[in-house]
Amino acid sequence: MGAVTATELVKTYGSGDRSVRAVDGVSATFDRGRFTAIMGPSGSGKSTFMHCLAGLDTVTSGSITIGGTEITGLSDRALTAVRRDRVGFVFQSFNLLPQLTARQNITLPAELAGRTVDQGMFDQVVGILGIGDRLDHRPAELSGGQQQRVALARALSTRPDVIFADEPTGNLDSRSGAEVLSFLRDSVHRLGQTVVMVTHDQSAAAYADRVLVLADGRIVQDTSR
């Protein structure tokens, strides 16, 4: 069983003549311990597909499971718990809390879930990401690349079933972007994490084990290496 599965997923926006089938009957399995990139032209449905997979958007029909739990049809409250406990997010805009230090940002999701962060895991992640000497700084005192590494450490800290990354290098220069992509790949290959990343960027997708290409809401290419 995959970390995440989508079965016959449909997402329609609007109704009648003006309706758009942003995701048009997509079935896909995202295996544990793999790094998948979702590509495709603007408007092909990448963000909609990922938002549905992550439980950030409702689906019109079809089903999604995360870590074996069917999320379609869950109450808002139950869905919030699944997102908090099982999903990590990395966004283009980092989304760190400005008043908290890097360390506090990293441990916040686990604390919100009522857990303490495993110290061994924390040290390992911080070590892989090379941010050990920046932990007491606030986001404004960090470079974009460092902020995104903190965001990645935060996503990893709860050992989620899957990390969804939405254009994670969109706001970074090419060198910092390459570092963040290497760390995403390391989190898959060294920590066994599962990562699903939306990107426009062919060179970013080259870090992935598998590339899905969408066009008009459908998978038109599925390449593994």
Ligand SMILES: Nc1ncnc2c1ncn2[C@@H]1O[C@H](COP(=O)(O)OP(=O)(O)OP(=O)(O)O)[C@@H](O)[C@H]1O
């Ligand atoms: N909230 C919405 N309301 C109506 N239509 C929407 C909404 N969000 C997306 N769409 C439409 O759904 C289709 C897919 O959009 P989506 O943002 O998923 O594509 P994308 O591949 O992520 O595009 P981009 O690469 O430009 O971000 C587009 O036709 C878009 O206009």
